Amino acid sequence: MSLPLLEQLIDAFRILPGVGQKTAQRMAYHVLEREREGAQKLAEVLAKAIERIGHCTQCRDFSETEVCAVCANSSRERAQLCVVESPADRLAIESATGFRGVYYVLQGRLSPLDGIGPRELGLDALGTRLQQGEVQELIIATSATVEGEATAHYLAQLARANNVRPSRLAQGLPLGGELEYVDRGTLSHAFGTRTEAT
Numbered sequence: 001m002s003l004p005l006l007e008q009l010i011d012a013f014r015i016l017p018g019v020g021q022k023t024a025q026r027m028a029y030h031v032l033e034r035e036r037e038g039a040q041k042l043a044e045v046l047a048k049a050i051e052r053i054g055h056c057t058q059c060r061d062f063s064e065t066e067v068c069a070v071c072a073n074s075s076r077e078r079a080q081l082c083v084v085e086s087p088a089d090r091l092a093i094e095s096a097t098g099f100r101g102v103y104y105v106l107q108g109r110l111s112p113l114d115g116i117g118p119r120e121l122g123l124d125a126l127g128t129r130l131q132q133g134e135v136q137e138l139i140i141a142t143s144a145t146v147e148g149e150a151t152a153h154y155l156a157q158l159a160r161a162n163n164v165r166p167s168r169l170a171q172g173l174p175l176g177g178e179l180e181y182v183d184r185g186t187l188s189h190a191f192g193t194r195t196e197a198t
Contacts, residue, residue, distance in 0.1 A: 082139040109151040130162035
């Protein structure tokens with residue numbers, strides 16, 4: 001016997017990150033009580049997105065076309081390739097910096113315990129791209145987690161093996177932050193990777 005439709009709806013909302021039973025229940029009740037029209041539009045757009053959005057063949061970012069707009073833009077600097085973990089990371093860099101290079105989106109980070117290795121992150125395709133000689137600098141923009149650092153180490157080795165200069169985003173103290181409020185790990189990392197003052 002299948003679950004009642006309301007319970008199926010609540011379970012469907014639970015696939016979203018950070019959404020537990022109570023939140024899913026509130027969402028389901030909200031769309032049924034007040035937002036049926038909005039929920040219908042959401043369902044239609046979600047169905048279209050799942051059907052039409054794939055991955056760019058060059059950078060692995062989400063794209064409706066075979067090659068995304070960034071990769072297709074001939075004015076981008078192809079000698080600089082920034083590797084990020086997720087499309088959200090690419091968007092953050094794109095909107096916060098003046099970076100004019102291109103990207104490679106891993107769609108995750110190395111995590112052997114979760115079965116995510118180099119193959120799952122498309123690192124074989126990245127290696128092939130680096131061998132072509134167009135990329136001169138591989139900018140590694142992975143997170144400062146254990147998995148992110150392991151991924152960064154792997155990427156740096158891959159770059160060096162292909163005669164590409166690896167660089168890593170600077171990490172440390174936040175702009176405008178007070179030392180006494182910075183967590184110990186960040187402060188230790190910032191102190192250990194200090195550079196000459198100008």
